Amino acid sequence: MALNNSTNSNGANGKYAAEAHGLNIYYGAFQAVRDIRLQIERQKITALIGPSGCGKSTVLRAFNRMNDLIPVARTEGNVLFHGKNIYDPDVDAVEVRRRVGMVFQKPNPFPKSIYENIAWGAKINGYKGNLDDLVEESLRGAALWDEVKDKLKESGYSLSGGQQQRLCIARAIAIKPDIILMDEPCSALDPIATLRVEELMKELTEHYTIIIVTHNMQQAARVSDYTAFFTVKDDRTGYLEEFGVTKEMFTRPKSQVTEDYITGRFG
């Protein structure tokens, strides 16, 4: 069975790009997150925030089965994508990752040319169109084209950190995923580069759904439409404390723990 485009996770209106239900993730015997329920709205930015070690990255990586790469990791529960649980035995993780792209905390271009960095993903996924056009379109989409159009043959590592991160975003959007996962994409960047990436995220919502993990409250407040606040209790297992529209959560958090965290009295 393939992940079908036509069926939506919540029926005909297609409000949600993905939904997690009863997600429990373990690293060996240790339970990292407990009973997570998240609904990711289409073409919106959802921010995952919370103190260090509460399982944000773990949850994020559950959306494209990146946790499969960690031998000790085990996932329980469902992640619905187009109405299909991506953890069903008949779903191939490779296919999931092609549809749910990812941008990592540290920029990690391939040690290849800028051009190849973008073209490679398309090639391995059987892209039949014009590669040059795709590269240009993706770089424009990542707001990088003007800076690199004259040096496409140069190594991806010849770029600055911020440019590298945008190259990684371009690489992610080149394979036309539905969702882009970003794990602290700006943590290695200076404020100006951060701003550029944030603007870019806004622009990207025209076509893509974005889930972002961030430690930066201002960033969450600035860019996200929805915010999920995770935290831990004494057992160190993460859980979802509060989830809602960003504006509301930052102005009128429902839970005391959330308020403490947002205002900086916690963590």
Place this chain on the structure above:
Amino acid sequence: MAVEKRPNGAFPQDEAYTGFVRKRRRVGTFFRTLFLLATVLGIVILALLVLDVANDAFGYVAVQNRIDPETLIDRYYKTQMLAMPRTLTSEDDVVLADGIAARPGAIGFFGLSYYQDRSEQLRALNIDGVAPTTDNAVSDDYLLGRPLFLYTSQGNLLRQPQVAAFVNFYLNNAAQVAEEVGYVNASAENLAEGLSQWERATSLTASTVDTLYPASGAIRVAGSSTVQPITQRMAERFQAELPFSGEFSIDGGGTLAGFQRLCRDQDIDLADASRAMERPDVAVCRNNKIEPLAFVVGADAITVAVSQQNDFLNGITREQLRQIFIFIGAERWNEVDPSWPDSAILRFIPGEDSGTLDFFVAQVFGDSLEELPKEDLLAILTANISAGRLRALNAERSLVDRAQEEMVELVLSEVVRPDVVESWSFTESLFNRDEIDAEVATIPNAVLEFKAWLNWDFITSPQSSNPTLAGIRTAILGSLWVTLIAFLVAVPLGVGAATYLEEYSKGSKLDGLIETNINNLAGVPSIIYGMLGLAVFVRYFGEITSGIAFGAADPSTGNGRTILSAGLTLGLLILPLVIINAREAIRAVPRAFREASYGLGATKWQTTWSHVLPNAIPGILTGVILSVSRAFGETAPLIVVGVSTFIVVDPSGPFSKFTTLPVQIFQWTSRPQEEFQRLAAAAILALLFLLLALNATAIYLRNRFKRNY
């Protein structure tokens, strides 16, 4: 440095702290120095090792020829000259001189004094513009002139008054005697210089020379038969004219024998010599604490003359002499020079046993093979090797088509057959030159040469039991073949296994077993691999490794002791090394590249192939370099597998017999003759250079891959 005072007094403060820091620094300095010393020590030991090997691979050698090239050339041209038509030979110079004087078309040569007696009827020819005069004869200018010497030693003059008296008499009367016996007189200057040398040596003068008489005791002379007649005549006169009651003994034996008896055997008092002492001769004397003294007593100038009736010749060149006097040269005068008349050349030359003829041949035709024209070299070769060998050489490539240099090589290797009879290391050559000279002088017909044992011929020649001709081409080719096969086996298998273990292995029991096995295999002694190779590749799969299964067998290698068996064995030997290094390299590829790849929907294989392996290549190559170097240098397993001990045929493919460079070195070092030790040293250097070249290439490749980052 001022450190702010802290309320917590548990940390050292102020001075105490500064001292504490200094102490910690000292520990660092100590270890840094220790490591530096270790590094320097390592480098120094390595350099010493290489130097020690190089010391053996370069130095003087004493070469003894089966036939001396000079003799060979001399014999060839003499035969040619004597076989010429219209050639009259005579041992008597008078016959020659008179014969030429009577005929306008004649040309010939003889001693200068015979010309001087007949200058009315004869015309002496300038050779290359130099006239045969008394002065020119003793200098080097005239092609056919040479001074004649009498040698003695300071000690002889001092200890034996009769010898001192005879030398004094000799020098005073040489002016007449030389001419009496058919030579040119020494110049007045030469004789005067001889006398003053005599005076310095004896501390006597012309007025005190009488104190030496009456003389008695033996006077023993030996040496050059050219000079002997002068000495003989001198002795007769000395006995007749002066109060001498002793005995003369005058032997021939040749110049060299004279020098050796004078200095080494010390059984003569005077040596006749037709050439000056050379370095080795002097060395023998010095080694025996003898200071040789040389006196010029005459000169030998061979004169090329024509009749006064000849109206076209005044001078002649060396080249024209060659054409006139040898068989393949000219028959008529105008063939030598078109302006000369069209009449037959009549030749008058000394007979076969004449020293004059020998000297003429050596001077005119040269005494080194390199100077000879190709045709003459071919004739010399033909005359001196068997018909069968000649056919074999012609079958290789027609001799007529070969270049002059090649012919020189052939004559050297087929006829002259130089043989190294004694050799010295570089340091010995540098510091013990005199002793070496002395030793060489005692070996008959030996010449001293500086030899780089490591030279191009050595690298390109096949193995041989003659150390002078032996080379390492067969061994190098064998090594390259075996290493190539080991490489082809070990690298794909090893990198494949490493990839499996690193990227695919799930850590099952079986995987664990494989892993432990590989780590242990890396520590197994190489000879065990040799036994494995012998049992499996040579014995069990003999049909395949000898090529019989493919119908490609070399009949001599039907037993499986082939390059293929050896290559497979060494391949197994280095496999664990390749795996362990490749695993390290694969493990070192940053996780981020893998995550990025998977994040784009790549499969495991795509990730491995496009990102993991390319980024691991530099590290994998490092392991491959180490492993291949190891395979290249292995000896023990190859000996077990059955490397050929003596083989002169180049390997032609994986089913050939073979030997390798390290095995070759091992064999040479186990031979008693010193020459083989030198060959081994040269081969070690070649091995080092080859390894260096292989590694440099691999490192260059590795760096190219690295630059992609």
